[in-house]
Amino acid sequence: MSWYYIQGILIQSCYTLMVVLGLSVLTGYTGLFSFGHAGFVCIGAYISVICTMGFGLPYGVALLIAGLTAMIIGALLGRITLKLKGDYFCIATLGVGEAVRLIFNNVRIDTVINGRKFVLDGAKGISNVPLKTSFGVALAIVVVTVTATAFLLNSKHGRNMLAIREDELAAQMAGIDTFRYKMLAMCMSTLYAGIAGGMLAHYIGYLQPNMFQMVKSTEYTIMVIFGGMGSITGSVLGTVLLCALPELLRAIGDWRLVFYGLAVIIIMIVRPKGLMGGKELRVDLFFQWLAGLFKGKRKGAA
């Protein structure tokens, strides 16, 4: 395996991790489930490409605009649907995700902006997107995002969100504005998804609405579950493992997704909390655990 190949997998893991991280906050901290985040990735991807190829904006600005657009649409959706409970929220996101893809399937743009030719042709999508997502850039964005998320979740706001997941009614009684925190989680997750979309578009080099089918949303959700809902390190582990696994298992080809499905069912039965079980992998805790191990041994010896 060449470094180029590994780099490809790592970049893919990076932008997937962005989506998974956002979803992990949404699901793990508020108990809301989305089956439409591929739609927000789609919005981010198209907006960012329109920004760079159409208006000639720099890559960073395009990513920011992509993220913010996805976030605004996510916030609008949240405003309408966050009042719905469990299943209905999940169905609404499913509908929006599919609707976004179908809208882009029917949009045709063929114009010249500032002397640049820009073609967006429905199901054929956009080709020749400049390749700007290098490994360094992707890693930097992910590190910043992970750090910001970790800080937020360790703050008062993070604890409030946790309270909502554990018992919404009790959290409300304790004076937590549950709607506001659900909205915050929704905005965060869609912002991340939008940025991820921009990164994806400028890595793969072309865009087609078919890249953002519902299966993709489900795959993101599976990664969240696999890693453990609401655990940042769990998300990182889950994403990198599940992104690398299909590459390692190229030989089994079509059977890959069969095992995916089976794995989800088994995880739900055996270990519904996922790999990390909502806990974080932390350096200090690791040392504590080591110390405990040694103490235990000494006691055993004495």
Add this chain to the structure above:
Amino acid sequence: MGVEYYLQQLINGICLGGMYALMSVGYSLVYSIMNFSNFAHGGVIMVGAYVGFYALTSLGLPFGMAFIVCGFGSGLLAVIIERLVYNPLRRRHAPSLYFIISAMGASIFLENFVVATIGPTPRNYPTIFANSVVKIGNLAIGLDSLLMIVVSAVSLLILMFIIQKTKIGLAIRACSYNEKASTLMGINGDLIIFIIFLMGGVLAGFAGMLYGMRYIVKPTIGAVTNKSFVAAVFGGLGSLPGAIVGSLLLGVMEIFVASWKSNLRDLFVYALLIIVLIVRPSGLMGKVTEDKA
């Protein structure tokens, strides 16, 4: 375009709606008792279409027999899924979130299992009615459309009869109001869940076969089953008459939108879903439940 054109489209719409109804009652039945959207149902429908295909081609069964085999096969599959996937969760009283995720997992499993074993290439059913039509005045109704309408109507009527008039139906209705209380009254909850999965599965098999006859069999007919799920939400999740009315309305509307602009038909369905969820999440006939958080 005269009246005939619209009548013809209306018949096409009822055809499609009838097929949606066969699929959506499966979603609704499960939701009414277990309170989750059983996304594995789409996979059951797809497998049903394949069972019908092989019953007709490899086994060379006559059409009527193939239909029965098809219903039996998917009914069995639905029950097996319930036993293996949902039963362990039910024993643990897991939150409905876990059920949805497991259902998604099962649907991914079924779809890709078929892709891996049979292959992704679409297959055509052998011709059963060689384009024969029944003429009523100026209207021409294909025999296959007629069959679709008759099969859907008869099976839905039988289902409604079971639910409304028999003792088992009474038990199912009781469970959908309050499962705990009904089990305390001596209703066997496991048996009821077995029966609803069996009934949903059999109808899913019929729907799969009708779909395969009219269109094509392929592993990714999820787009269609998703639309039937939208129909169930439109009519009101958990309400059987709602699912049937919602399906018929959706089928007719979809056909009319398609005859106006064919590439907008899918978008229309999902737009309708979003509008329904915003305006009236309980759907046309769903009971408005007080949220207990």
